[in-house]
Amino acid sequence: MRYLEGHFAPVEVEVTAYDLPVTGRIPAELGGRYVRNGPNPVGVEDPGTHVWGMGQGMVHGVRLRDGRAEWYRNRFVRVPGYAPMVHVIEHAGQIFAMAEGGLPPALLDDELNTVGFCRLGATAEGFTAGAHSKHDPRTGELHSLSYMAGRDFVQYIVTDTAGAVVRAVPIAMTRTPFLHDFALTGDHVVLWDTPLGFDGFDCRWLPGHPTRVGVMPRTGGEVRWHDIDPVHVSHTLNAYDDGDSVVVDLVTARGPFDPADPGAIRPVLDRWTITTDEAQQQRIDDRPQDFPRINDAYAGHPHRYGYSAATALYGIPFAPEGAAPDAAFSNALVKHDFQRCTAEVHAFGAEETVGEAVFVATGSGEDEGYLLTYVHDPHRNAADLVVLAARDFTGEPIARIHLPARVPLGLHGNWLPDH
Template sequence: MKNRFLEGRIGPVAEEITARDLPVTGRIPPELNGRYLRNGPNPLGIEDPQAYHWFTGDGMVHGVRLRDGRAEWYRNRWVRSRSVAERLGEPWPSGPVFADRDAAANTHVIGHAGRTLALVEAGIRPYEMSYELDTLGPFDFDGGLPGGYTAHTKRDAVTGELHAVAYYAGWDYVQYIVIDAEGTVTRTVNVPVEDGPMMHDFALTQKYAVIYDLPITYNAGLAKTGARLPYAWNNDHQARVGLLPRHGDSGEVRWFDLEPCWVFHTLNAYDEGDTVVVDLTRFPRMLQKGGLDGNSAPVLDRWTIDLNSGKVLQETLDDHNQEFPRVDERVVSLKHRYGYTVASDSVFDTGSGEVMLKRDYARGTTERRLFPVDSAVAEAVFAPAAPGSPEDHGYVMAYVFDPERDATDLLILSAQDFTGEPVARVHLPARVPPGFHGSWVPDLD
């Protein structure tokens, strides 16, 4: 039996590429000076293809550098964990690893305090990369991280702080971490939890860190079998959401029970009077057998946490299958108007078209941009036209596979003309396999 994660458009690419002066259809906005980066699993050699799980593949960062209306370069580089460096026959860059948890970070890539950081979770620290995507080594913010880190951070655009919630199977707590705009860890809070829950994401408002304690937990039975992802659905674990005051301690967390569900990704959250509003994508069930088969499809939800009644109103805003929610990063923790998701029947080659969605939360409407069959549309990332421009004034960027070329384009859309002709298509010389998350990282100068 073959492994679908190793075949077709989702299969790994075999080599690293550097290409310069990329061809472009359309016109790259000259104000876009920086790098579009995206991380995802790209396994380097598989000893047992049947045991491979997409969530655990070696990370590879793909990047396009834009400057002065040109696409200066495309690079794809494996994150050099110790194992990847050995397989490539290279010296490991070395660095501060936590609890022997070392892996090629494969989930996200961000810029913060002038650094480029590849992220994953479950006790693994970030890997720092150079501007040109060479691996510099594991990074603990100059000794500030007590343990591992997370795949999903939230930057407060008002303060410049980077917020995170980290988990690790060896802890009986999860850890809330705040890093200031200069890259110094200023605050850690250990929040007690039971059963070792997975916490892939969280939410942030101006008042609270919103913690999802949901029924996917560490599974010792799976761990004994050698499973690389020893987490599974746990019917005995009460689903709940916690509000930790951003300047409070663990004793001030307030918990609210939920109907059982799973959340991989938050769109955004904000405070509104005596409520906290959280927009996210929700799975009714996930990892029921420790894998991705047989699970329910994700829908777009709004959770309104009422501080007076102690209850959570869970509403489905759009029941179409969709994931990878994003907003303009400048409104994280503030009330947003627009959000983006991607809809697809499957990550595999299914012969179905794919859709990128833009929701207007003020009007309750959704625009749908349909792509050709097998386009493998990636997560949409918003890039503002200027630092002080309004929320919708900017560009939506994503990698989109072109089956006719058997290669990928970087698609640049006008956010205000979401379904219109693309502003530009940057034609990459290779396929970018479907992956997870990325960022627009503007140049600092």
């Protein structure tokens, strides 16, 4: 029931609102739309067996222009049969709601209405671009790693800036892994094979299945595998080549991981350094956090800064008594400085909750820009779109844009700038 109640409760209606009220000042240089996707399971017949992430997707977007919040819209992702509810990306001049595994994205119009199925990244084997497809900031290509239950291989798919598949490389596995995310450097693709995988069409934690990490050249060829301590991998922050090594910063958790209850784990931030001989696992931050993001201009290349969302009530002196330890979402964002090995925490109100924050660059400095995120305000039973200055991370928000509706805590989004 927990994932159907409170800040998770699905929204029944689609809302369109114009000229939203703002506390603070919306930077005039922010012209575009912030759009976030997530599960919105209306009409669940048996709440007792509801699984997090099941149900129709819903996108929530706010359009900013000339210092104003022009509109808020939430729209169901209207694709029959499955749920493109994980992410939102823009590629080849179009907006896509991304689905898990290798299922087709949904094509959205500029006002977030579903146009229909889309075969972005489609290959002859039926795979399409995956949920955490990644742009190469230097070429604009879209790189994906897709899996499908029942297939003993995954596919690495590269889509060009026009949306055409230019490379599809099958990678043999011993069974279908759960590969929600992967890592991409300038030269390599990094994937993992953990105890979380498919037993037929059931995704579950399979004790005893060895955990390994594999590195493959982006051009294809042999995958170099290394055994590592068994962990669940949640999300990649970034990865890059460092001489002969590959460095991956990512969120991991000790298993067992239950896909039906993602809040029951304690995800932390790790760095994996993979040489030709071995993979070293190093803890960067032991505090529970997830939804890592960076300045995407640095994707695949060395980064100094990263941003994540606290996933339990850590470091917050006013944490509500009795708050569930497995709350999955908390009320704080974290800015990591990997060069100085420090982290700053921005805490919202004690009863507020926040998910992924998206970095929007406005200058040439790596942290020159803003973070955008939805914050759930239980007193208004509605969300604010909050704008933080990344260089004044612990300072007061630049703006809080007050939405007329609740945005259920959900998954991933992006800033879609005006062109």
